[in-house]
Amino acid sequence: METNLSEVAGGRSKRPKADRRRAPETGARILDAAEMLFSWRGFYGVSLREIAAEAGVQLALTHYHFGSKESLFSAVIERRAADHAARIEAALVDAKTVEGSRRDRREAILRALIATIVDRALRGGPGWKNYVRLLAFVANHPQEEDYVSPFRTHYDHVIQDFVEALARLHPEMARLDVQWGFFFFQAATTHILVESGMLDRQSGGALHSSDLDAMADRMVPFFAAGFLGLGAAD
Amino acid sequence: METNLSEVAGGRSKRPKADRRRAPETGARILDAAEMLFSWRGFYGVSLREIAAEAGVQLALTHYHFGSKESLFSAVIERRAADHAARIEAALVDAKTVEGSRRDRREAILRALIATIVDRALRGGPGWKNYVRLLAFVANHPQEEDYVSPFRTHYDHVIQDFVEALARLHPEMARLDVQWGFFFFQAATTHILVESGMLDRQSGGALHSSDLDAMADRMVPFFAAGFLGLGAAD
DNA sequence: ATTTTGTTTGAACGATCGACCAAAAACTAT
DNA sequence: ATAGTTTTTGGTCGATCGTTCAAACAAAAT
DSSP, rough: OOOOOEEEEEEOOOOSSSSSSSOHHHHHHHHHHHHHHHHHHHTTTOOOHHHHHHHHHOOOHHHHHHHHHHHHHHHHHHHHHHHHHHHHHHHHHHHHTTTTTHHHHHHHHHHHHHHHHHHHHHHHHHHHHHHHHHHHHHHHHTOOGGGGGOOOOOOOHHHHHHHHHHHHHHSSSOOHHHHHHHHHHHHHHHHHHHTTHHHHHHHHTTTTTTTHHHHHHHHHHHHHHHHHGGTTOO | OOOOOOOOOOOOOSSSSSSSOOOOTHHHHHHHHHHHHHHHTTTTTHHHHHHHHHTTTHHHHHHHSSSHHHHHHHHHHHHHHHHHHHHHHHHHHHHHHHOOOOHHHHHHHHHHHHHHHHHHHHHHHHHHHHHHHHHHHTTSOOOOTTHHHHHHHHHHHHHHHHHHHHHHHOTTSSSHHHHHHHHHHHHHHHHHHTTTTTHHHHTTTTTOOTTHHHHHHHHHHHHHHGGGGGGGOO
C-alpha cells in the first residue's frame, strides 16, 4: 500500500535466464517501512522490530533480505539515490541551456535542484516523501557517522556539478564565494525538508507543510539574489 | 574542568536557608559528557552508560542527579539555553540601534544572530561548542519528537523578535516574505553548525571547520542580499 | 560523638536490542 | 509427482538498554 515499485530486494542469485522465484513484495515493504521510520527518528531511533511490525512481516525477514540493520539502511538509500541524483543532474543540464540575464540563468540553476527535490517529495508518491525527508535527515548528521556514506556516494558529485555550473556563470566571482553561496542554498534546502513544521509555527498556521511549491518559488529568487552579496555581477 | 557553573543539579530539597551539601562537580561532569555525546549522535544514539563512562562516574549517578535520560537531555539544554537566548536577544537590541542604509541595518540584524552563535561556539569553551552543535542537531529534528520541546521553549520567541525587527525595517515587504527570508537564513545557520565538515569536502580541504568567523562574514552579506529577491527595497 | 542528610557504590531488574538458526512452508524445475 | 530452491516461520542467543535499590560512604548538624 506504500509503493508502486516491484523491484526485487535481495539480489542474491541473479541467474541470467529469468528471475526464478516470485520474490514477493516483502523486500519492498520492508524498505518502505524502514524508509518511513528512519526518516522520522533516524538510524538509532528505530528498531528492526518496529520496521518489521510496520511492514507487517516477521522480524527475521529483515535479516534474511538485508543481512543487517546497516545494510537495510543502505538499501533504503540505494533504492532511489541513483534515480534521484540522475533527475537532478538532468534538471541541471536543462537549466544550463536557459538563456536570458545572468540572474535568470542563476535562478534556473538553483531551481533545478530545489524543484526536482520538491517534485519528488510532492509527486513521487508517499515513499518518495519519506525518502526526501530521510535524505535531509542524513545530510544533517556529522560526517563521522558511518551509515551516511552511501548517501555521499550518490550526491557529492551532483553538488560539485552545481558549483561548477555557477562558477562558469560567474567568472568574476572567487570560486570560494561561489562554493559558499551554493553551500548556503543547499544547507537551507536540507534543513527545510526535515522541518516543514517550523513554517506553521512561524507564520501562526498560515502555511501548510504541503506548500513546498510555494516555498521553492520563494527560495529561488532569494538565493539567486544572495549571490549579489558575494560579488556576483548582475 | 568543563564548565564554570556551580549550580546544583538535582534540585530535590531546596531549603530556603543555604545550600547544605557541597554538591560536587559530578552533575556538571555528567552534563558535559552528555552534551558532547548527544551533540554527535543524538538522543537515541547515546546510552547512559556511555555518558557515565565519559564523565568518569557511576551509571547510577545519572539517575540520581537527573532522574531519567530525557530529563538529562533537558538539563543539558536548560543549562545554557537561557543565557544563550539572552545573548542573542541582547545582540538584536544592539543591532536595532545601528544606523545607515537599509542594507547595513539588515546586515546588522542578521549578524546579531550568526555572530552570537559563532562567538559562543568558538570562544565559549569546549562545552559551548558541543552545545551549539547539539542545538542545531535538535533543530534539525521533526517537531513530533518529544525531547525537543525544552529547546523550543527558549528560542521560539527569539526567532519571532528577529522577524519582527526585519518586518519593521521593511514595511514594503509582505510579512510572509520576511518570514521566508529569515527562515532561510535560520535554516542555513542550523544546518551549517552540525555539518562543518561539508566545507572541507566541497573546497577540497581549503577550509577548516574552525573558520566559522569567515563563514559568518560571508553569510551576512549573502542573506542580506537575498531579501532583495523577495521584494525588499534597497 | 552521634545523628542526620546528601552522595556514591555495586549489583541487579525486566525489557529490548540486533543477530541468528533449524524447521516448515511456498514455489519452481525436472 | 519428485526433487531442489527460495522464502517464511517461530523461537532463541548473548548483549545492551533505562531504571532501580539496598547498602556503604561522606559531610554537615546536633
